[in-house]
Amino acid sequence: MAKGKRDSEQAKLSMLSPFELKDELIKAAGGGAVERAANLAMLNAGRGNPNFLATIPRHGFWQLGLFAMREAERSFAYMPEGVGGFPKREGLAERFELFVREHKDVPGVAFLAGCVSYVRDQLGLSGTDFLYEMCEGILASNYPVPDRMLKISEVIVGQYLRREMIGKHPFVGEFDIFAVEGGTAAMTYIFNTMRENHLITAGDTIALGMPIFTPYIEIPSLNDYQLNVVNLNADVSKGWQYTNKELDKLRDPKVKAFFLVNPSNPPSVKISDESLEYIADIIKERPDLILLTDDVYGTFADDFVSLFALAPRNTILVYSYSKYFGATGWRLGTIATHRDNVLDKLLSDLPKATKAELHKRYESITTDPDNLKFIDRLVADSRTVALNHTAGLSTPQQVQMVLFSLFALMDTPDAYKNALKRVIRRRKQALYEEIGISFKDDDPDQVDYYTILDVEFLGERAYGRKFVDWLLANTEPTELLFRLASEARVVLLPGMGFGTPHPSGRVSLANLNESDYRKIGRAVRKLIEEYVERYNEATGSKLDKSKVI
Known part of the structure; x- marks a missing residue:
């Protein structure tokens, strides 16, 4: 050529x-x-998909499915055509204990028994309620209720996020979780809802912590958003950390939001404690600044602490189970926001005409659309509002997410x-x-x-x-x-x-x-x-x- x-x-x-x-x-x-990488003659190190995966919670998933099928078959047992029904709460815990005794040597069963014990003894939740939610969820026999996330599942996943993203750092208050179809869905939903609710509009400026997962670079320039971008560039000579001079770009009031991946992709370096504290100090001067931290690789770091821990009111936390548990095909992700957050405040401060427009957008799903939280707007917008009643991550996916979370929570020596x-x-x-x-x-x-x-x-x-x-x-x-x-x-x-x-x-x-x-x-x-x-x-x-x- x-x-x-x-x-x-x-x-x-x-x-x-x-x-x-x-x-x-x-x-x-x-x-x-x-x-795929199965072609052994080709060494494809371009794929982020791990070749390892967590086996114990997967064994638990399959055994839970078998137990749930036994429960489903107890209903309509008189019908020979293969018709089952919903699990029954009454006696569920006792029947599960019998199942465990019958299958005690089967991989995954002891893990499931440990899950029930942990939920009951460590989290103080009802073992029967947990089992019922898991059985109904794995059978996928009902819509996700609540649509944002199943109730007990949200508590358990919340405990996992506290352990892995917050750790020993002081943290005041509670946070809400939206279970989504992986980190990619989280990105899509967040950009969309911020636009629909006028938190970012065409011509606005956002900042990106560079280098960063490519879609964060490509999405803002799409015709859907038309955002201006300020890059905060990590310094390769300083171990891919951000200098204070770069972080000072966040002090510019034109910057509406800051998006980062921590630990970074591709340098795979977590932001230093000093830089996290520096960003938190900037937030004190800029209490209106929206932060988004995508922390999918945080579980591979030593003593990881998320920006969400230091600036919870301003931060949207995105976490995916894909890499750590070898679960990219499951599409398991979460969005978390503190219950007292700047997003809801910014929504309440929108101009009257804009609020009237949004009131009409959400009036079909709530009697109080003006006070609909940002995270619940994410849920509605993920199904174009009109399909809000069928929103939510599929329940078997939520069950696997819960089992992954419990596996990590019970692994006290890591x-x-x-x-x-x-x-x-x-x-x-x-x-x-x-x-x-x-x-x-x-x-x-x-x-x-x-x-x-x-x-x-x-x-x-x-x-x-x-x-x-x-x-x-x-x-x-x-x-x-x-x-x-x-x-x-x-x-x-x-x-x-x-x-x-x-x-x-x-x-x-x-x-x-x-x-x-x-x-x-x-x-x-x-x-x-x-x-x-x-x-x-x-x-x-x-x-x-x-x-x-």
Whole structure:
């Protein structure tokens, strides 16, 4: 292919979302556009989907389903046509204890018995009510009631979020939860309801903590929203932390909302305690600022504390169960807001004409639409208001969410969490050793679900600025990724698609085995050495291509 045409094609590809470019890289690696990581000849480290999952709460789910079927078959038992009915509350706990005794050696049954005990003894809830909600939920025989989230399920998930997102940090008050179809649905619903309720309007300014999950970059520019964006850029030289100078951009009263992913995607670094405190101090000056923190990777961090813990009145918390429990296919996510929050205050302060417009929007679902909380507007808007009565995450999904939550709550020594941390950190070490990057594991803010191979930062550190300038002048950012794909069958995602300042590759440390990361490391090293050779030939230099980065 002629150089001009090749450059034109590379320029077009650089405009694609990294998740769309991934399909082109997979094709270059010899796979189909929708091929999964099962193609062992191709090492697709571009996927964030983990190759590990939590087994115990899944065993519990299937055994709970069998118990619930026994309960359903007790009704209409006289009919031979396979007709069942709703579970009966009376005697439910006793029948469950009998089920446990009959199946005590079956995987998942002891876990279920532990769940009932924990809910009853530690949370002080009715074991019978819990069992009934779980049985009815897993049978999916009724609409989600309440539509925002099942009652006992919300309490249990709330306890899980308190443990993982707030921890030991002081927290006053309660919060509401909306169970949604994964973190992606949470993003969609929040943007939409903020627009519908005039909390953000076309031409408004929001801030993004960069780098960030690509949809947060792409959604604001859509015709639906037409928002101006101020980027707060994390500094790669400071371990991907935000400087106070960057955070000070939030002091501008034009900034209506600040969206961030913490720990970050793709650098996989949690915001430092100092920066969290700094943001909380800014909120004291800007009590009207809306914060959204997407904390899906928080459970992989050491001693994680969410921004939601420090500034609960201003913060919308988004959390997904997808990565930690290996449950991307379940589509399990939550939105949480403090019961005393700035969103509801901003709604109450809207102009009279706007409030009248919103009164009409929601008057079919409540007798007091003016005081409908933001989180309940999310529920209604998720079903275009008119279908509010059928809103809510499917009840089997909520049941699995509850079992995941109880699994973590009952794991007091954090055995599962520590096992996952060991797995991904060993993978990172294997990758770095083969590339030739000196491995340091002493940053308490590193989470390591992903790692970023920053061409400019690492290249300058190893070979100097002249080499980096030559490399950037003689290659397109995506060229390196396509060469890895076509020559080594290694697929990485472009970091710049997530807002990284330099050309880079995002490596997921969650979806391949340790030996695979060694292969990826060797492929990256070979590519680096080839470019060093080309640089030496072009410039007459004598850089040592075997140098440890």
